[in-house]
Amino acid sequence: MCTGCTAPTHVIVLVSGVHRGVVPPLQYGLSLTSDNIRGLYIDMDAESTERIKTNWAQWGSGVELEILPSPYRSLIRPIREYIHRMEKRSHDDVVTVVLPEFIPNRWWQNVLHNQTALALKTMLLCTRNVVVVSVPYHLDH
């Protein structure tokens, strides 16, 4: 049967920026593994990427931050390709993807935020050997 096949051996924390919503997911990821963990950031514009790099040095808890290019402005595709590469390298080990999720205070406020997390979750769920961890961050107002 299943011989401990789902132990979190590789952990990826998806990072959309350095802010309060990213700190708990990062700590959660670190509780799963202290060495085999990476932050993943998609480079959408050079300016923000520079800012992230600087702030990550302070708030990244020593976790390595990988920055992926996205020439076609898709968030999903670079992440999917990254996970596929990782899976191949690690021979079907389980990859845990930690996803920070904003929860607005009122439902209509969802309209004002990208529904990226939802699209990402759907994609990740359909990817084999991936476990998705949603760490919510509740906004107060």
Added chain:
Amino acid sequence: MLGTLKRILVGKPLANEQLAHERIPKRTALAVFSSDALSSVAYATEAILIALMFANREALGLATPIAVGITLLLIIVSYSYTQTINAYPNGGGSYIVSRENLGTLPSLIAAVSLMTSYILTVAVSISAGVTAITSALPELDQHRTAIALVLIALLSLANLRGLKESGAIFAVPTYLFIVSMFAMILVGLYRYSTGTLVPAPLPEVVHAEFNQTLGWFLILRAFASGCTALTGIEAISDGVQAFKQPQARNASMTLTIMAVILSLMFVGITALASLYNVVPDGALEPETVNSQLARAIFGGGSIFYYVIQGATMMILILASNTAYADFPRLSYFLAIDRFLPRQFAQRGDRLVFSNGVLFLGIVSAILVVAFNAREQALLPLYALGVFAAFTLSQYGMVQRWRRLKSTGWVRNMIINGLGASITALVFVVIAVTKFGQGAWSVLVIIPVVVLLLYQIRKHYLDVADQLSLAEAPPPVALRRHTVVVLVSGVHRGVIPALQYGLSLTSDNIRALYIDLDASSTAKMIEKWAQWGSGVELEILPSPYRSLIRPIREYLSRAEKRYHDDVVTVVLPEFIPNRWWQNFLHNQTALAIKTMLLFSKNVVVVSVPYHLDK
């Protein structure tokens, strides 16, 4: 599957580097940006005549003087706008100009005015395009709304593919329209002056129901109606950045050419309509004034007649395309400033602001349905927003000259000041004379949307504030995991979830099962002993057969147990091999996940189990 459909309809994604190439030369730009203004001759003359019809047949003679007056207004406003283009070579829409020179509130009023007028540009132009068809083929009139919706769908699609391509598709019709309109005016004047065509006399009573006395109010209302001819002339100053280098020079040349062509066509058609005694028919299925003229001059069955109607329809479609070029750009600027949802700032696969394109298409489609695709009914709503934006933009320029005091600033200020005062006056005239015909709704909508924009920005600032790490405590490592594995039975999908949970904590973990019927529960307990890896199984009663409620109550108890822990809920999820197979399974996992996201301090782990067939 959805992805393939999108590829076919929209095309291959373009890379970021390809962005700079999406610029267009003057002759294409004239088609893309001027069609809105030029096409308004398709309905502006008729709008004047309809307003005058409320009086008596002598009043119709005022149409030409009114058109000349509007042309003067057009020249002043265009000239005023060339100054804007030169001052803002990177695009000086009313929003940008008033934001920079007048402040936030005026800029938002300008932006919302423009958004309403772009939406109406699509609704009016598409409806007028349909009327051009139904004037020639009256039997299509019953399908007018459907035709309009198909046209909006096609236009949206063309614009989702990208500006350059849609510009190329539409360049020919603009020139065909210009040539055919001038041909009609010249042949019409020639036949009139040589006496080869004697116009039918005016009917004794043009509109039996009305016959009001001709007063200032009616004249001003006719003038206000004709001002729809000016709609669209701001498009070029909004889109300077789409021109080839040198941008400002190319743009202001295009604007001048456009203003000249528009003036000649508008006065020409109005004069012709007066000479030929054309009266808008008040029927429910009206034939346009232009169609009546073309029919009289070239003959209803002639090829020229059909060319004119076809070209009119096509330039009106192109006119809507102007709004498709500008609305997404405006919503992008607003989204960057956080006044609109940030989705409007994202470039889609083809480097266009796809969400702006889609929004414009949907809202204008709703308007078309609401007004049965009748442009003359939509017109009273149209010009108001346009003139509000004109006024704010030019007043913004006045403030700019006053501030910068560059060479020739007094002269520039006078020109823009004249433009601003006149357009402000026209705004008031339109608001008063058209109020009862629908203009009131625009006067209500603009302030409401402005308030909404303020609320959106407030929300974004609140979020940024809450997320700021400025005074955040340093991160603390997680001390303890409390793990709850939700089990729906004992099967292959549960085992990996259980193993995953055990890898988080070996002692503080429980499996949770909801007791929905006694016999399944007994079977469950029996099997758990064999497969449960020693994890304690908690069985919760659910007297009301709800899965959600017992789980929620259990979690709030579990959360209180320790104060230094994180509660993790592990959720085994089936992933069917094909998407439609989802319908054969309860979407309980989805409902549970949604509930869990809204309960504070709970982390959700989805452990998928992929089914192979």
